Amino acid sequence: MASRRKELSHERIVDAASRAIRREGYSGVGVAEVMKEAGLTHGGFYAHFPSRDALLAAAMDRAGQDGADRLSQGMARRRAEGASPLRAWVETYLSEAHLTGCEGGCPVSALASEIPRQSPEVREVAATRVQRLLDALGQVLPASAGGHAAVAVTSTLVGALQLARALGDTPQGRAVLASARQAILDQYDHEDASPAH
Amino acid sequence: MASRRKELSHERIVDAASRAIRREGYSGVGVAEVMKEAGLTHGGFYAHFPSRDALLAAAMDRAGQDGADRLSQGMARRRAEGASPLRAWVETYLSEAHLTGCEGGCPVSALASEIPRQSPEVREVAATRVQRLLDALGQVLPASAGGHAAVAVTSTLVGALQLARALGDTPQGRAVLASARQAILDQYDHEDASPAH
DNA sequence: TGTACATCAGTGAACGCGCGTTCACTGATGTAC
DNA sequence: TGTACATCAGTGAACGCGCGTTCACTGATGTAC
Numbered sequence: 001m002a003s004r005r006k007e008l009s010h011e012r013i014v015d016a017a018s019r020a021i022r023r024e025g026y027s028g029v030g031v032a033e034v035m036k037e038a039g040l041t042h043g044g045f046y047a048h049f050p051s052r053d054a055l056l057a058a059a060m061d062r063a064g065q066d067g068a069d070r071l072s073q074g075m076a077r078r079r080a081e082g083a084s085p086l087r088a089w090v091e092t093y094l095s096e097a098h099l100t101g102c103e104g105g106c107p108v109s110a111l112a113s114e115i116p117r118q119s120p121e122v123r124e125v126a127a128t129r130v131q132r133l134l135d136a137l138g139q140v141l142p143a144s145a146g147g148h149a150a151v152a153v154t155s156t157l158v159g160a161l162q163l164a165r166a167l168g169d170t171p172q173g174r175a176v177l178a179s180a181r182q183a184i185l186d187q188y189d190h191e192d193a194s195p196a197h
Numbered sequence: 198m199a200s201r202r203k204e205l206s207h208e209r210i211v212d213a214a215s216r217a218i219r220r221e222g223y224s225g226v227g228v229a230e231v232m233k234e235a236g237l238t239h240g241g242f243y244a245h246f247p248s249r250d251a252l253l254a255a256a257m258d259r260a261g262q263d264g265a266d267r268l269s270q271g272m273a274r275r276r277a278e279g280a281s282p283l284r285a286w287v288e289t290y291l292s293e294a295h296l297t298g299c300e301g302g303c304p305v306s307a308l309a310s311e312i313p314r315q316s317p318e319v320r321e322v323a324a325t326r327v328q329r330l331l332d333a334l335g336q337v338l339p340a341s342a343g344g345h346a347a348v349a350v351t352s353t354l355v356g357a358l359q360l361a362r363a364l365g366d367t368p369q370g371r372a373v374l375a376s377a378r379q380a381i382l383d384q385y386d387h388e389d390a391s392p393a394h
Numbered sequence: 395t396g397t398a399c400a401t402c403a404g405t406g407a408a409c410g411c412g413c414g415t416t417c418a419c420t421g422a423t424g425t426a427c
Numbered sequence: 428t429g430t431a432c433a434t435c436a437g438t439g440a441a442c443g444c445g446c447g448t449t450c451a452c453t454g455a456t457g458t459a460c
Contacts, residue, residue: 024314025224025310025311025314027222027224027225028224028314102313108360108363109310110310111310112309112310112356112359112360112363113222113306113307113308113309113310113311113359113362114222114310114311115359115362115363116299116362116363116365117221117222117225123363123365126363127363127364127365127369130360130363130364131364131369134360146380146383147376148376148377148379148380148383149380150376151357151360151372151373151376151377151380152353152357152376152377152380152381154356154360155352155353155354155355155356155357155360155373155377156349156352156353156356157352157356158352158356158359158360159309159351159352159353159354159355159356159357159359160348160349160352160356162309162310162312162355162356162359163305163309163327163331163348163351163352163355165310165312165313166305166309166312166313166320166323166324166327167324167327167328168313168320168324172324172328175348176348176352179344179345179348179349180345180348180349180352182345183343183345183346183348183349184349186343186345187384
């Protein structure tokens with residue numbers, strides 16, 4: 001029967017790590033830094049996880065949940081303003097808030113190119129998160145979209161966000177986001193127009 | 198007047214590093230390993246570069262040239278078989294060879310999510326490479342494609358390759374590549390069909 | 395052509411530092427009586 | 428309700444290791460005469 005106190009510490013550690021990996025990358029995250037951010041000293045770490053890799057795996061899972069939660073909130077707000085599910089999703093994912101707010105965003109776009117180089121346990125969790133992202137896209141695409149649309153649009157979202165971040169907080173970076181949004185909506189969001197059209 | 202011998206060593210170092218960053222990521226590359234791969238000992242490194250970061254920047258530039266060269270070769274082969282410029286480019290970029298051959302491929306897709314966390318000198322070179330990739334896409338798209346197409350298709354290519362690699366060498370990974378190829382060509386490659394249609 | 399010398403690319407040992415991991419200890423918590 | 432004790436989450440010093448970087452030295456190259 002694990003103590004409540006330990007559970008709370010565990011939560012803080014995983015939370016801190018889930019933000020750290022998105023901010024610094026897997027390779028930029030150290031045990032000591034995460035423990036400090038969780039208000040603990042690094043020595044106690046191995047009472048919570050058998051290894052740094054086990055922490056990274058748990059952090060990736062948590063980051064996926066957290067990113068999905070926040071995206072859902074942004075999406076609900078835009079839905080309330082009348083946007084179609086696809087438009088709401090695309091405008092949230094490719095928002096300027098997501099461009100600059102890596103730490104609270106989607107871990108797939110924050111970490112994609114590092115995933116193939118991680119340990120099997122991290123890759124496994126990451127693959128599940130990629131699959132969930134593809135599934136989420138399938139749910140917001142209109143029925144008229146082809147069978148390849150979910151993969152294509154997810155790829156565009158993840159790729160565009162990374163290219164924009166690589167270009168930095170510049171006009172070019174923001175232009176990448178704008179172009180990607182436009183291109184996706186032009187192609188897939190036809191039934192979002194008012195019914196009269 | 199630098200000696201010919203030193204120039205040759207310099208080339209080998211940059212070449213080794215350009216492969217290493219694509220294989221292991223920026224953070225996975227060490228000075229000693231690169232020097233060893235170039236057939237030298239690590240002590241001599243600082244006669245060639247002022248710092249590890251300077252090496253990473255040079256390696257990124259070289260990787261961009263190398264990746265572009267190889268993509269051009271694959272594209273020329275497919276062009277010779279009758280493919281349109283866009284089809285040739287897309288089938289080369291999203292080929293199984295590029296999926297598994299990270300080391301000789303496009304450094305943007307190999308490193309995208311690590312770029313924002315690099316030193317200014319590395320980010321600058323990387324941003325140039327992103328821009329070149331966007332320009333290259335602009336040249337293979339048909340004139341009928343909209344103004345956002347180059348950004349959208351580049352994002353899809355980079356995103357799809359990374360998602361496929363994240364899913365590993367599995368049926369799902371290969372399915373991502375196939376779907377992305379199909380979706381891009383369905384949308385933008387209409388003038389590739391025989392003129393009679 | 396041959397010898398003496400200067401240059402300098404490359405060697406290998408050493409440095410300080412930060413990292414993941416271990417472990418003996420502490421002190422707060424909560425149960426037994 | 429109060430005291431004695433067991434448990435165990437967390438502390439902090441220490442470990443081995445690999446890294447980026449430095450530096451005194453070596454030995455091959457090529458020029459001067």
